[in-house]
Amino acid sequence: MLIDNLPDEQVRNAALDIRRSFHLEAPAGSGKTWLLTGRFLRLLAEVDHPHEIVALTFTNKAAGEMRQRIRDFLTKTEKEEVSQYPYEKILLEAASAARARQPVHRLQAPDGLKIMTFHGFCLHLVQRAPLEAFVPPGSKVMPDEEQRQLRTQVAARTIQDLLYRPSGDSLREALENRLLRLNNNWVALRDELADLLEKRDLLDDLLTLMGHHPDKEQLEEILTGRLELLIKLRLEKCRAAFETTSLGSNWSNFVSHLHEHNADAADRLPEILPPPEGAKLENWQEIATTLTTLEGKPRKRLGPATGFYKGFNNTNWAGTIQELSPESLEHLQNVKKLPPLADGIANIDTLYDLVLVVGEALNRYRSICRQRRLLDYVELEQAALRLFDQESPTDLQLLLDRKIKHLLVDEFQDTSRSQWLLLQHLCSGWQTDSGRTLFVVGDPKQSIYAFRKAEVSLFMEARKGLPLPGQDSLPLEGLQLLANFRSHPHLVHWNNEIFAQTIMSEPDPEADEVVHVAAEALVAPTPDQLSLTLFSSENQVNHPRGAEAEWLGQAVLQELEQLSEGEKIGILLFARTHLPLYLQGLQSAGVAVRVQEGAPLLAQREVMHLRQIAHALVRPQDDLAWAALLRAPWSQLTLDQFVQVASQPEPSWLDKIKTSKKNSSITANVWQAMTKARQRLARDGLAVLVENVWVELDGPEAVASNSSTAGVANCRSYLDILAQAEQGLPEDTLVKAEMLLQNAYAPPDPGAAPSPVELMTVHRAKGLEFDVIFLPFLDWNPLSGGRLSQPPYLVERLPDSRGEHLIAMAPDRRREKRPGLYKLLGDIGNKKKLAEAKRIFYVAVTRARRSLYLSGLVATRDGELFPQNSSPLWWLCNHHQLKLSENQELIAKNNDFLDLYFNPLVTHRSGREKTGIHELPEPLPFSPEPLPYSTFSPSQSIAWDQAPGEHKDDPNRRAKGTVTHRIMEHLSLGGPLPEPVALVAALINEGVPETEAKPLAENILRDVQLCLQEEFCSWLLKQDHPQSYSEWSLEDRPATDKIRTGTVDRIVFDGSDWWVVDYKTSRPLDGESIDSFLERECQLYRPQLLAYGEMVTKYFKVDSGSVRTVLYFTTLQRKVELK
Amino acid sequence: MKNKKNRSSTTDEWQQKLVDAWQPGTLILTSGGRLARQLIHRYRLQQIEKNNESWQTLKVRSLNGWLNQCWQDLWGDEAPASSWLRLHLWQEILRNDPPPAELPLDLPLCQTLDQIYGVLIRHRLDPRQAQYPSPLISWRQHVCGEFIATLRDANRYHPAELPLKIAEAINLGRLSLPESLILAAFEAPAPVEEQLFSVLSQKADVAVFPLPREQPGNVQAFTLPDQKQEILHLGQELLRSCQELRPGSIGVVVPNLDLYAPALRRILNSLMGQRSTPHEESFNITLGTPLLEHPLAQAALIPFKLVGDEEKRHLLIELLLSPYYGAWAGHRRQLARLDRHWREMIPEADLDSLYGKAYGREPKLVPHLSPGGTDLLKLLAPFQRHSSISVAKWIEILNKLWMVVQFPVLADESDRVAYNHLKSTLTSMVADLGSLSMDSHTFLAWLRQALSGEVFQVEGSEDAGVQIMGLIESRGLTFQRLFLVGMTSTALPQPVRPLPFLDFEERRKVLGGTLRSQYEFAYGAFQHLMASAPQIILTRPEEMEGEPLSPTPFWPTPWNSASVDFWTVPNAAWSRAGWLSSAWKGLITPRPEETAADHLTTPISFPKSLSVSSLAVAFKCPFRFLIQEVLGLKPLAEPEGGIRPENRGLSMHQVLACITRNLRPRLQEGKLDWELAFPSVQQCIDTVHEQMAAIPNWQVERRRWLGKEYGLLKSWFQEELEHLKAGWRWLAEEIPFEGLTVEGWPTRFNGRIDRIDFHPELGLLCWDYKSGSSPNFLEVFSHLSEPQLPAYLLAILQGIVKLPGHSRLHEYPLQAGYITLKSEKELKLDRLRADAEQWQGLLGVWQKRLLELGQQLQQGHFHAEPVPSAQPRERERLCSYCGLLTVCDRKNLKLS
């Protein structure tokens, strides 16, 4: 045995068997990480190449952690570390075997180990085979904000363009219908389209369905058929449950009894229990409404008003109604909610309108993405799936270099349908015992990412094996871990109780509810705290939520006093919207708290003001932004002064401020800082300019003074966003920054950096653990919120079906209430939301190691508690049967662990003293470094701009000069005269258009040939001089900090004189005489030539009298010696 | 500066040996230009130290530079194909052989192919051959074949082929070589270079100077929590290092420089300040900016974008306000105000309608829109062209436009350099593509491509200031202290390149195509870096976007964790940052905030007359009343699609007024139903909508009001019929009044009552139409937050509401209500279920409230606290729609 003494030791040992495929259920704190690491390392020691193993995760964080852990073990074995702990030993052994098996570069290269997110893996595939994936090569995944912005832009553009199509155009018609259904709310339509673009993979079900049934009537028939099926399913269940009750089994007698007594209901109720068919729905609904109340409870008032007769209440039949089983009651209630068949798929035309418009938006979106080589997550997943969709499936071996032989999937409960499909494709063709394994691990109770399209039902489905295209499923052995290494025993026991007995008891498969399996605590008990504190929601004195927040602050403070070194406190929130409230409570208690993603940055006071600087700079027409400059914390113009500025006659506030600058120093400062920045606007980055204005107005000082380090950090974040948004054009930059700002949150307060207290959402806390957890807002209603209050359509999978869906269109906003089917599907969706809320609660409470503080608001009446329906508190109240005693204390029937408090008096402790505020040390000195020397060349001394327009407009002038010089050099080295065609090539290379190169080449060649015939030049180019140099580079030092560099065209020593020659290819201006041309040129080039002469004199250490400086004009074949 | 230590590194010694080995007649070839320049610099310093007056320049060239020169010396008849020409050729080839799977046939695809072609050639692989051709690779093989043939026909070659061409020429003795050659720092030569070197060594005296390698020695390594912290840390450590060392001797090598450069530049600017003279330097980041990103280039492209698909208003304003366009200087602020009108338009507005609006609202400003008297629209017209003209012609048009609009106004060195690059880019476009014809869209695509390919650097010197660079440029350089930044396992080695155009076998042979090659390349580079400075500091972020990162495998341990916390541990380096020292002052001595921010000490003079809706604002929030109604300050309208709510409301009011007015005679005749009313309703809509009839958004609105079988107005009409059945009659509509006096208010109010109905027994009923939601009974009677209807009744009571033929309105019993026309579902005629007496009572309470409010305002109390009686949620809702938050600066508001 590898691992002993654990309740699930066999399971753990089995999970490390790398020859078998498994489906492992690993609850919170059960140590699945260790198993994954162990399995990966063992595989590494077996495979030929690490790329045969692929481990998939859902977040970069998880992938990074797994990679890091494996690398750590590999590094440890490199250093031959040993461990006394058996668990570590196993991993070290595996790591050392892996190192022995694989060359170092495979293990160490960044992509040597394929541990990646699903998206990362998709990108990897798609980049390798862009064509097969139908994606332009080099495509990149857009950042989240950009995806959002692009979708909104495309949606807006689509609406605009379609509206302008000629009337009668079918797309325009569809769009108008859509707009009308939304009561001509343009923004609602834009948002609806943008949202559908984001969820287009879900839309695929719909599109496929419609694609298969282009005929509207046929589609309507199919959809109605599905509704009928659903009705039938529900009726079957209802009938089965109802028949088992004594009323159900004696139904005919019951109805006869009513007939005998002339009760009204007798005429409405069927004589015998109707069969479970759509056509009989009305009968069933009649039964349900006759017997039960609106809320689904058995009717108590059974008299003529409710269809019975006077005295019925005293009969045994009345008793049978009261005794209806909870199950049958629930089913009867469900039946009531079923829409009549006729109501079915309300308006098929509406569905077609929607699909037409979305289809158009989608085409545009895709085409823009392709043009810009951008991918969003949906496209990425679909592109990867396309690789397997080919007629001849892509050869994975070619694609990935190696065949994948082993797959590991972490957090499998978060799999979405496209990921599920991808997995099936990857394992396609795999057989048991083929040496290939699939290892999926997760915890269905921790599936909380439905908003990212996770479907927990897939985890359950995978227990039956992974379905493979065109073959039998790949069987997976089911394993279940039981040990909990994280939490204190009391916590584990309490969790086991509440989840198994109440929250997750009787899971409803239709709502994807999951089963709870009890965990066994392995941690030694230490002092702990498990408490529930409730506040009356009717508190009239204080804001009730304020009371809870205040209590939270103080309770955290108290825990802080007892916290040991290295321990951490986590405050977890169900929703981001709760954040500002509790943060305020914590801050007023003086608790330093780290918030990774705080409240929206845009809502921070200092950021609002800083943003106005940017607006005012970019938009002089924005009067409000200009006015706001005067009211920022760093300006603080009094209202009187402000009104005075406002009363200036100028129409714009910019000018009002300008005029008022003499009246107040604040206005003058604002004007001055803004003017300075405006002078550089559009040339320097906006972030820099805004920062300059802010600093110049002592903004940081004012912000720090009002909102301490947190406020300054918020401002820095805004400036970072501005810098990130920089586009080169101020308005573009501002628009982009505003877009980024929409999704930006306040950064952690740097002043709270060392604090052990962290505040975050439950979602963010997944995968983390804390010694102490505070979980406020237990009265959270999971059904509130949501982005689109009324999505344009709802789709739900038919229960017990194979991928068949029901569709319901949202009501026409102009006139409809919610139609039945839409409501029904909405209810199914809500049930799923509730099921997820239970899992969110599970995740939250299982983050705690030692202590858990729960709190929330509750309404009370006559000692009864009325918690918010379907909230975590509601579950707890049900489980513990909580009540209020006479002296307003909470009492529970069923409670071994929780300490209970109701409206506790908050004792105020003094918070943390502000520490660490010292004088700022003197700044370190720094001054830019002087250059050791400056370089210049004699040709720089020529005053080009003052020279007359000597063929300046000839764009080929420079090319001609360069090529002529090169020929001269070539000739001087003994080379032959180049061919004309070579000259053409050289000119083209110098940027001369091909058409102009040929005549120019001829021209140059003619000049050079003439030069060769000229006496001085032919002498100059000879190679038999005592000394000669061409294109010779020299440097000298005319001053200590200056270096002069020069390249002389030709130097010839004839035995007595040194000839320093510079070629000139210019020629006289039109109408200019040769003499005056030569004079002008000599004057121009004299300093350059004399400098060359000087350099040569110095270098060869010769008498300056022997150095002769000459300009040689190739176009005139004339030399001029400069004295 | 203090005593600046100098210790040499192995690379330093290597460089010295290299320079020592040089003598006239020798040529040093380096793998990159930066090393060549450092060698020249070293040589010069040496000359200065020897006090030499004059010397021959050290002959050192980068390989590429030398190869080009060799090609020139050969005087061959082929010219290298410029990148323009190559892109053009690819485009032509692809036009005939379109890419499979409908890949977009665009310049980036051409560029990718060109790069792939270059990679294959450099690795001596035939682009026409592949062992495992997938459809994409088969296509590549084919188009590469075409490309080769086309190049050959045009007498051109691809620059990647140059080393082989030169090797061949040397082999054939067609090139004269220097007396001796030194090959320096060629660590990972591509196969073409290997071939060249082997030929060279056969034909000349070649000495090879491989870079020294070292195992890590004096190394310190730090992890920082994230990249941001790493950059902060680097900034402060550089500043500290500058206390001991000459800045120019401090190097920073960052493998992923583009990820670090922008933030690093900002941090160093705030710590070191920007240089003030061209003869000194603080730091030098070797990462040029693509010309496309320069603001001047961005400004230059506006005219093209303005006629493209993009939003016109925004771009027009961008053009008018851009300082690069001199034509509008002096008028910019006035022109900007046009935007206030433009923002009220629906976004599909084209340039013509923007102009039209400007004419309508601010005719005086319009002449300023025409630079030099030329209508801007005319100037831009050529850019709208869809037919093709030559590139040369395009550039001519562009130049002409620039002349008229006085582009560009240059402000500094950066602008000048950018403009020169822009000019030379255009010149080379003319040279290479001048005769090519294209439409404006394609021309813009080429221009963007050109500008993004043109990378340039404005500032920075390699001889002074801290030297910051990427891995490749650092090859062979030497420093006193070296910072290696971002040393994570994903940066060094780099991940394998995807190379989709290469097959399995080709990827194996190409640098960067396999794990091994990436690893070995990086390992070599790391060892060279270890030799390049006596002191080395490694840093890396612990995580990036939440993903934990491992260290580079070349330095697995030990790493010490560090962090920058200038708030709790103030440090002298950060004291230099202006924002921090300012913030610090605030932390140590908090300054008091002004308290009575919403109180005026000098009474304000109210306007003589205000509308009743201003009164409503005063009730909702006194501060907002002051700012918005008295001072007239409003937020800039946010342009959005669809019909603006205020326009929708206005036209709805007009249509309803028209309908009741027209139908009143029919009513008196006593016969009215929808069929009879319909033509009149239709006519009213047509009249009111006459201006908007062509706008599709309004056409939809018309359908909403008057759908095929039903519509909002039909439902409304049915409700009205019920109302009429109860004995009410439409008396008048849109009844204006003026001079409403309210006790306690120095101002008089005016307004317009939407409709008044009359009932012989019940008296008068005053209606307010609402195209959105209406206030409810509670809001009017209990919260007293909706003063509009009470004010109307008050006006009637004061006898200032005049109706022809009805002189004593105020003597009738009075009632009021809202007609909600949000949708058919929410349509109602809501008489607020109160009788005339209740209304009387209410008016009494109202007048008291108005008196109080009036007095409070006159005393200067303009509380920034909306509807004190309403719920906190309601207050926050009001504030989030108000837009004046930054002026009222209301504290304690938690907007989520």
Ligand code: SF4
């Ligand atoms: S933001 Fe709120 S408090 Fe400020 S003016 Fe507007 S409504 Fe009044």
